[in-house]
Amino acid sequence: MDLKALIPRGLFARSLLIIVLPVAIMQMVVTYVFFDLHWEQVSRRLSEGAAGDVAMVTQLYTANPTQENLEAITRYARADLRLSVAFKPGAKLPERERLAVIPAFDRTLRRALSGSLRQKYWFDTTRYPDYVDIRVEVSGGVLRFLAYRDRVFASTGGIFILWLTGATILLATVSVLFIRNQVRPMERLADAADRFGRGEHVDLKPAGSAEVRRATLAFLQMRDRIQRHIEQRTNLLAGVSHDLRTPLTRLKLQLAMMPPSPDSMEARQDILEMERMLEEYLAFAQGQWSEEPVALDLADLARTIIQDAARAGRTIDGSGLAESLPTTGRPIALKRCLSNLVENALSFAQTVTLSSSQNEAAIFIHVDDDGPGIDPDQYEEALKPFSRLDPARNQNRKGVGLGLALASDAARSHGGSLILERSDLGGLRVSVRLPV
Structure with missing residues (x-):
């Protein structure tokens, strides 16, 4: 044994x-x-x-x-x-x-x-x-x-057993209360670390033994350093984006005043591509820290993505979605996550479907396509920032390789993950897993 x-x-x-x-x-x-x-x-x-x-x-x-x-x-x-x-x-x-x-x-x-x-x-x-x-x-x-x-x-036997039983119950009660009070601050610390990892606001006061207080203070200092780093990174990227938009705007005005020509049309396309790249850089730099989690329905959010695609003239099959998938999260981040996955699928496939599943621990949103797919050996590489996987995805013609990275980051910030696998349609299946 x-x-x-x-x-x-x-x-x-x-x-x-x-x-x-x-x-x-x-x-x-x-x-x-x-x-x-x-x-x-x-x-x-x-x-x-x-x-x-x-x-x-x-x-x-x-x-x-x-x-x-x-x-x-x-x-x-x-x-x-x-x-x-x-x-x-x-x-x-x-x-x-x-x-x-x-x-x-x-x-x-x-x-x-x-x-x-x-x-x-x-x-x-x-x-x-x-x-x-x-x-x-x-x-x-x-x-x-x-x-x-x-x-x-x-006659001492019964008295002895009575005293022994009473002492045992008293000792066990004191032990349970004492240990409970010692363990509770550690549980709060673990819960705070988990919520902070999902991007929630954490307000924690040091409590418990000296060792637990030290661990709590170290966590709070780490939280402050991470938040300062995120703010500095966001401010830096926002400043760069703002500074670059000014000359791009001047270029757009100059091109608008020039007579139409093939060269000017190509220049306009290059400027639009640069603007899209700046938006992706800024979205990646901001991460998932700009909004608070709220109660939402993931199925309704997925149907909104389908409606947005329909207005752009693209059809997505959402018949596999459940009526309701209640969860807690950041609507903008989750919508950006699903939008990136859908846009990525629409770029390389003719047929795209959205479906869902659920078990006791998690809910899933599946994005399937009939495109060329990705080699299983490159699944991990595909989730890295700036990874384009040219051979596997037929030369990604736009973007900077942040679509899957942003989606993966959004899923992880909600305590979930992004799962890549082979789709029944022949292409790629990307599943967003979120805890219940």
Whole structure:
């Protein structure tokens, strides 16, 4: 058996196991030693004494089984032996035994009675809380003895078990509360890191032990550095984009004033291509940090993409979309993600379909096309920024190779991923996986 499979995976369960398991082992050892060396020895002596008294009273009665002798024996047993004795004429010993909750009770008394009595006997340690019922078969009936429980067993056993159980429950409760308070700041830190990775705003205060506080402070400092880096990158690209748009605008005006010619038409196309490249650079630099997540329907968002393509004269089959795919995300980022995938598919295929699927953990939007596809060995390369994959995708004629990279970045910022595989249409299937 693999011991690793038996070890809990969570920090709370492991910490609880580290505290509770040694204490439980110690208590079991203490309990065993107590019952073996103290309780059982004391109870054995008490049971032997009680069994000897029962055997003596039985012998006194069998030696003279008269009513007068029985009355004298009864008075003597009650006064000096703390035994209640009664003769049941014509009675038989019960056939069914009533077993004690603690087997040591029955085992100790049975051993003592077997060593002291020659007659058949029966006893019950469970019917009465303060007495032990012992019955001995004699000629003409049954002698019934009721002995005080403290005459037969050591009374400290139950008290010891009660205290031990109470201490265990108290210790376990304190351990659970203490460990819970220590683990909760770590859970909040892990949740904050996960939400920050999805681009959500994180407000976290250091709490817990000194080590957890240090980790929280390190995370907050890292968050601030990442946000400053993103802001600097965005501002830089925005400035570059703004600075480049000014001369591009002047070029467009100059070309507009020039008489039409093949050269001027090509120059206009080059300027438009440069503007598209600037837009892609800026979109990639901004990432997914400019909007807050909201509740949205991914199926409705996909149908909006289909309607936008229809207005541009392109047909996309969306019959495979579910009626509703509720999730939480950034609408603009997700729409840009799906738009990039659809535009990429429309650039290289005649037939493009949008479909969806869902399981317990995630929802999927699938974009299928009948284009040339991508070699499986180049799936990872295709998701890198500025990767064009010329041989695989028939010479990407526009853009700078950021379409799939932007889509992948949007999916990752929502805690999902982009999956590339072979489509049933013969081309490429790109699936956007988002957690439920």
